[in-house]
Amino acid sequence: MQNSALIEIEQELERLRAEGLYNNIRTIESPMDGHVQIHGRDLLNFCANNYLGLANHPRMRAAAQRGIDAYGVGPGAVRSIAGTTTLHVELEQKLATFKNAEACVTFQSGFAANLATIPALVGPGDVIFSDELNHASIIDGCRLSRATVVRYAHNSIDDLERAIAATTAYGRRLIITDGVFSMDGDIAPLDRIADVSDAHGILLMVDDAHGEGVLGRGGRGIVDHFGLHGRVHVEVGTLSKAFGVVGGLVAGSRVIVEWLRQRGRPFLFSSAMTAPDAAACIEGVQMLEESTELVERLWANAQTVRAGLQQMGFDTGHSATPIVPVMLGEATLAQAFSRRLFEEGVFAMAIGYPTVPMGKARVRVMNSAAHSSEDLERALDVFAQVGRELGVTG
Ligand SMILES: Cc1ncc(COP(=O)(O)O)c(C=O)c1O
Known part of the structure; x- marks a missing residue:
């Protein structure tokens, strides 16, 4: 007998096809x-x-090959058990220096970085102020956290201020915005959002997936673009776009990075980035530092x-x-x-x-x-x- 859930899913697929x-x-x-x-x-x-054509760049390919020769292909473990190699540590140190951040931790993807970070920072009783056009991985991270989510109008400081004023019951508060919005290519007014975060003492997180390697001096990202070093607590980035490989990162406050190594669930419960990925990413940072x-x-x-x-x-x-x-x-x-x-x-x-x-x-x-x-x-x-x-x- 056919399972009724499978029949329903098949009908949903048919509906998607029919609606284009x-x-x-x-x-x-x-x-x-x-x-x-x-x-x-x-x-x-x-x-x-x-963005930078690194996905098939000869230097990146050669670095990935060297990574395989030295460390093999698979990590064999999550970061906190036996999955952390000297490549991961080197990559994180290089990224922190490149971005002029206190510290950096890497994940398997940008998506995983958001799923790790948001629930580690806020939970039930806390409040997240989230731009209405934020990426799906932020939305899912917010849901996982079980904090109250208050959406504000896209890139509107007035609406953000209004939302903050209207929210009187909260534990911790966190503002989250994309840095570059991927469907329109517009940039979040992060300098003004940082002023709001400072004025109200609210944690600030930016997802710079499309700004990493693109914005700022030599591709150092949106925090560098606006000169906000030390004022943005969490800068999520990806190694899957401009860096041309795959992986995610969180740069920013040393305390938060340390906390994510203890409580970021994809860090604790999903296997590490592979050696060729990490080795190629190190080369990518090196290339951006050089030129x-x-x-x-x-x-x-x-x-x-x-x-x-x-x-x-x-x-x-x-x-x-x-x-x-x-x-x-x-x-x-x-x-x-x-x-x-x-x-x-x-x-x-x-x-x-x-x-x-x-x-x-x-x-x-x-x-x-x-x-x-x-x-x-x-x-x-x-x-x-x-x-x-x-x-x-x-
Ligand atoms: C804003 C934003 N955050 C996160 C991600 C996910 O990044 P990754 O592909 O590294 O998982 C994307 C990818 O489309 C993105 O646009």
Whole structure:
């Protein structure tokens, strides 16, 4: 007899397919880079978070190989039992120095870093003030903590102040914001949020997944971008985007980092980052310490693409970073646009409801230092052609 739960789930899957919400997952047949191969075709890749082109960089590949030669492939244990190697310790020290933070601890992913941090800092009876557009991993971390969650309007200091004033019963308080918002590419006003945190004595946490390796001097992140060293208690980051590998980090207060090594559940109960990952991440930090060239190229590429799209008459929303949305409105138009781009050799994702509000569907252009100027020219030509064809631009 069929299990009734399985029948229900099958019906849910059917519903997703019928409503056009089913996630058809593309399979990449090449290394992650400025170009990728899909179905045997070479495509210009504007989908990845590989901001600096490190995912397939020869130095990163060589470092990962050395990591395997020295330590093997798997950690074999969680960090607190036997999973901490000298590579993990070195990476954490290097990241703390690079980011000018008191201390740093790494996790298996940015998602795991949020799930570790939020419930370790607050619990029942405490209050979290959370930007309404915060990432899913923050939302899940908040839920796990069982603290009261008060959402404030996106990037609104006034609404944050209002929410704080309206919340009179609490134990501990924590403000959490994304640093760069991944669907719009706008930056949180962290300097003003830090003023609010200082004024009310509230803990402050930023998730800088899309700012790590992108914002600040030589990619040191959002705290460096605003010169807020020592004023942001927790800076979550990821090693899976600009650093091109996989992993997460928490930099900031020494006390909090120490606490996370004692009470961060993914640190205690899920196996450590692998040796090749940790070794490649060490190399990535080293490369950013040696040169700002990749970060500069990323920003120059993003500027070329944003300005080019705007000149053609596209609406690029609130983008202030290498994430450039091309606002199209209806999900069907965004999907058709992305499909035509793909047919013309440009891979850029359509994003619609529920990831973004109804009527705000877009094609999201993720820029990278891995693109050459010829790549950018070719991509802009294709956008111009498809924009005219679908009546988006004149
Ligand atoms: C704001 C934010 N936080 C966390 C994550 C998760 O990072 P990771 O892929 O390292 O788990 C993402 C990834 O999309 C993100 O955008």
